[in-house]
Amino acid sequence: MEMLSPEEIVESFKTALASDFTDSKIYQKEVAIRKNLFTSIWIYVKREAFRKAVEHVCELQKYPHLSVISSSDRGDIVELIYHFTIYYGHNLKELSLGLCMDLPKEDLKIPTITDVVPGALFTERETQEMMGVEIVGIPDNRRLFLPDDFPQGVYPWRKDGRGPHDMLRVLPGRRGVRGGQNE
Amino acid sequence: MSLNSFKRALWVYHLNTGSCNGCDIEILAALTPRYDIERFGMVLVGSPRHADVLLVTGPVTRQMEPRLKRVYEQTPDPKLVIVVGACGSEGGVFYESYNLVGPVDQIIPVDVYVPGCPPRPEAIIEAVVKAWVKLEKAAQRVA
Amino acid sequence: MSETKTKTSYTIPIGPIHPAVHEAIRLDLGVDGEEIVDVDVVVGQVHRGIEWIGMNRNNPVQSIYLAERVCGICSTSHPFAFVQAVEHAADIEVPERAEYIRVIIAELERIHSHLLWAGVAAHEVGFDSVFYLVWRVREKVMDLMEYLTGNRNSKAMFQIGGVRRDITEEQFPRIKETLEYYRAVFSQLKTVFLDDITVRMRTRNVGILKTEDALKLLACGPTTRASGVPKDVRQDQAYGAYADLEIKAITPDVLTGTVVGDVYDRIVVRLLEVKQSVEIIERCLAEMPPGAILTEPKIAKLLAMLKRAEGEGVGRHEAPRGECFHYVRLEAGEETLTTWKIRAPTYANLMSIPTILKGGQIADVPIAFASIDPCISCTNRAIVVDIKTNEKSFLSGEELHKLSIEKTRRLKAGLDS
Numbered sequence: 123m124e125m126l127s128p129e130e131i132v133e134s135f136k137t138a139l140a141s142d143f144t145d146s147k148i149y150q151k152e153v154a155i156r157k158n159l160f161t162s163i164w165i166y167v168k169r170e171a172f173r174k175a176v177e178h179v180c181e182l183q184k185y186p187h188l189s190v191i192s193s194s195d196r197g198d199i200v201e202l203i204y205h206f207t208i209y210y211g212h213n214l215k216e217l218s219l220g221l222c223m224d225l226p227k228e229d230l231k232i233p234t235i236t237d238v239v240p241g242a243l244f245t246e247r248e249t250q251e252m253m254g255v256e257i258v259g260i261p262d263n264r265r266l267f268l269p270d271d272f273p274q275g276v277y278p279w280r281k282d283g284r285g286p287h288d289m290l291r292v293l294p295g296r297r298g299v300r301g302g303q304n305e
Numbered sequence: 306m307s308l309n310s311f312k313r314a315l316w317v318y319h320l321n322t323g324s325c326n327g328c329d330i331e332i333l334a335a336l337t338p339r340y341d342i343e344r345f346g347m348v349l350v351g352s353p354r355h356a357d358v359l360l361v362t363g364p365v366t367r368q369m370e371p372r373l374k375r376v377y378e379q380t381p382d383p384k385l386v387i388v389v390g391a392c393g394s395e396g397g398v399f400y401e402s403y404n405l406v407g408p409v410d411q412i413i414p415v416d417v418y419v420p421g422c423p424p425r426p427e428a429i430i431e432a433v434v435k436a437w438v439k440l441e442k443a444a445q446r447v448a
Numbered sequence: 449m450s451e452t453k454t455k456t457s458y459t460i461p462i463g464p465i466h467p468a469v470h471e472a473i474r475l476d477l478g479v480d481g482e483e484i485v486d487v488d489v490v491v492g493q494v495h496r497g498i499e500w501i502g503m504n505r506n507n508p509v510q511s512i513y514l515a516e517r518v519c520g521i522c523s524t525s526h527p528f529a530f531v532q533a534v535e536h537a538a539d540i541e542v543p544e545r546a547e548y549i550r551v552i553i554a555e556l557e558r559i560h561s562h563l564l565w566a567g568v569a570a571h572e573v574g575f576d577s578v579f580y581l582v583w584r585v586r587e588k589v590m591d592l593m594e595y596l597t598g599n600r601n602s603k604a605m606f607q608i609g610g611v612r613r614d615i616t617e618e619q620f621p622r623i624k625e626t627l628e629y630y631r632a633v634f635s636q637l638k639t640v641f642l643d644d645i646t647v648r649m650r651t652r653n654v655g656i657l658k659t660e661d662a663l664k665l666l667a668c669g670p671t672t673r674a675s676g677v678p679k680d681v682r683q684d685q686a687y688g689a690y691a692d693l694e695i696k697a698i699t700p701d702v703l704t705g706t707v708v709g710d711v712y713d714r715i716v717v718r719l720l721e722v723k724q725s726v727e728i729i730e731r732c733l734a735e736m737p738p739g740a741i742l743t744e745p746k747i748a749k750l751l752a753m754l755k756r757a758e759g760e761g762v763g764r765h766e767a768p769r770g771e772c773f774h775y776v777r778l779e780a781g782e783e784t785l786t787t788w789k790i791r792a793p794t795y796a797n798l799m800s801i802p803t804i805l806k807g808g809q810i811a812d813v814p815i816a817f818a819s820i821d822p823c824i825s826c827t828n829r830a831i832v833v834d835i836k837t838n839e840k841s842f843l844s845g846e847e848l849h850k851l852s853i854e855k856t857r858r859l860k861a862g863l864d865s
Contacts, residue, residue: 149536151536153547153686153687153688153691154544154547154548154686154688154689154691154692155544155689155692155735155737156691156692158686158691158692159686160685160686160687160691162536162762164760184663185663185664187666187679188666189764189771189773189791190773190775190789190791190795192775192787192789193787193789194777194786194787203775205762205773205775207684207685209684210679210684211677211678211679211684211697212684213683213684213694213696214683214684214685214686214691215684216681216684216685218685218762218764220762239664239666240664240665240799241664241665241666241667241796241799242666243799244795244796244798244799245791245795266491267491267495268404268495269367269368269404271367272367278403278497278499278500279499279500279503279787281503285500285504286403286497286500287403289403289404290401290402290403291396291400291401291402291403291405291406291407292401293395293396293400293401293407293408323493323494323495323496324494324520325494325517325518325519325520325523326519326520326521327517327520327521327523327601327602328520329520330520330521330564330601331600331601333583334583334587334590336580337580337583337584337587338580338581338583338584339584339587363494364496366493366494366495366496368493368495369493397517398501398513398514398517399496399497399498399501399517401501401505402496402497402498402500402501403497403500404495404496404497405496405497422517422602423520423600423601423602425600
């Protein structure tokens with residue numbers, strides 16, 4: 123398996139995805155005494171090219187390591203980042219690769235990747251229940267962390283009024299909840 | 306003062322209602338040869354039906370609330386409930402989370418609180434002894 | 449065995465740390481006779497909404513202490529990954545001395561965690577006296593942590609931009625004395641765990657996870673290294689002082705010569721890692737650079753800096769159980785974190801449980817399940833569902849533990865006769 127440099131990896135994405143590739147960012151930092159580099163790459167793609175991008179990552183590394191899927195509520199859109207790492211197993215060669223895409227809130231759907239990465243099941247289930255994104259084709263649709271009697275339509279990570287602010291526990295002796303959701 | 310109501314040593318049942326495990330390891334460390342509560346005759350049992358003392362840790366999450374109530378009902382009288390850690394006493398760092406149903410004393414009556422995050426094993430042993438003395442005094446008043 | 453398989457569905461509450469520690473884990477096993485056929489993992493009972501609290505109520509410095517309480521056993525790993533993510537997002541430098549101190553604390557925690565696990569594993573097999581002995585041995589490293597940081601668990605050593613307390617030259621002799629003790633005790637541990645025939649019979653070829661499954665199911669930590677995949681964040685990625693030390697991931701063929709991927713291999717990997725941790729700490733003490741320990745000592749200034757910062761960052765650390773991952777996004781003008789995602793190592797390892805348990809016996813469930821070193825409060829619950837008959841019966845954790853002990857006695861009796 124050939125190990126590409128960060129710039130070459132970005133170029134390979136541009137070639138594979140053509141117009142669906144929107145942006146990229148490379149962050150590098152020197153660490154400790156010997157000043158070895160910590161590298162992380164962020165690739166921004168359009169949601170239509172998502173499956174192609176994941177397959178491209180699988181070409182760069184046979185079994186890429188997926189740490190987690192993180193999601194942020196940015197107002198009208200939800201940004202999903204798939205945190206991959208490639209080139210593990212070799213001394214100081216691993217690169218963090220974040221695959222980022224935006225989903226409009228009216229159409230929160232994205233296909234599953236459990237056929238290529240079976241270990242992504244838990245993190246896809248969590249994204250479904252916590253952010254309200256629908257993962258199309260997911261093999262197991264149950265809730266992961268929230269109890270079964272948690273109300274439907276309440277998504278803890280949202281900041282648009284659909285968060286759990288009605289469910290916060292007011293301790294005895296207090297009048298209300300400090301802090302809470304953004305008004 | 307002689308200890309009358311317990312003709313044998315205290316048997317302790319430990320229940321975790323969603324804690325981070327810090328208090329749980331300190332409870333287990335109290336069993337090990339360094340602190341060794343077994344020399345006082347205290348033993349960790351596997352079923353609440355055999356227990357005299359309930360050691361509860363953790364802020365009670367929604368999913369664990371029915372289990373906590375069931376364990377409390379299964380424990381035979383006379384019994385004591387000791388809450389270990391800041392989470393169980395008042396919520397700790399998780400105090401207003403959406404998945405909590407309140408500190409332990411909102412669900413079952415509590416006799417002794419052990420503050421700390423996590424409290425040391427010595428503090429836990431002292432708590433069990435204090436609870437024991439409390440139960441003795443209560444038994445003497447009734448008799 | 450008859451053609452028509454009878455289905456019995458057991459609901460088994462199993463405690464990951466100690467059978468008497470009834471933490472929220474439910475295993476529903478579907479069994480055919482003695483053999484396990486189907487497994488389902490259900491989590492959720494320790495869900496406390498930590499990410500929500502960090503995003504809505506706490507400022508980043510308070511979230512460090514919240515991250516510590518995600519799990520009390522790996523209470524250094526989560527803050528380590530978290531502060532790295534924030535430093536990445538806000539582009540804050542870390543002084544070199546602080547990097548070395550961070551590594552010393554992290555390795556001390558690895559020693560304590562692996563010894564804790566070794567005691568629990570011994571208990572699951574039925575050797576209670578080994579459990580007590582190993583936890584007694586563990587007390588030495590707890591004393592050292594208290595001497596250095598002030599507390600046994602939840603040590604509060606990490607701060608964004610460095611560490612909060614220094615490890616000075618006067619403290620070095622005490623550290624070296626503890627390391628000498630562990631060096632001396634290591635060969636005894638090896639004899640008790642690896643050379644004992646009964647342990648080998650209970651753990652060899654039990655709970656096997658093949659290399660390809662470990663890669664596909666994204667296992668991490670000793671679970672995946674025992675299956676031959678040399679994944680170790682300390683080796684692969686430059687962070688902390690590990691970038692200077694050239695760590696090598698430990699796979700079981702270093703000691704035994706082959707890789708099987710069973711419970712025995714996991715014991716081998718963890719014991720060898722204790723030895724590796726002792727060596728890492730010694731190197732750090734020898735090579736510790738002088739200098740400051742914090743980039744920004746005043747907290748008010750630090751918070752103001754973070755409020756102005758904008759960016760996103762990723763922090764990873766090799767916790768005793770595997771890869772601990774934090775993602776943080778900061779936006780200018782906001783006091784709290786905008787987005788915070790935690791991924792604890794057991795989250796990933798739990799997905800391997802069905803593969804590990806299937807095809808095995810019920811009596812092997814405690815030791816096979818404990819071999820991935822589940823820290824359930826990092827994750828949340830597991831339910832194993834095996835469906836053979838539609839009858840439901842309940843096996844408590846105690847009964848399961850008894851089955852495990854009985855198997856050990858049977859094997860031992862077979863040996864002695």
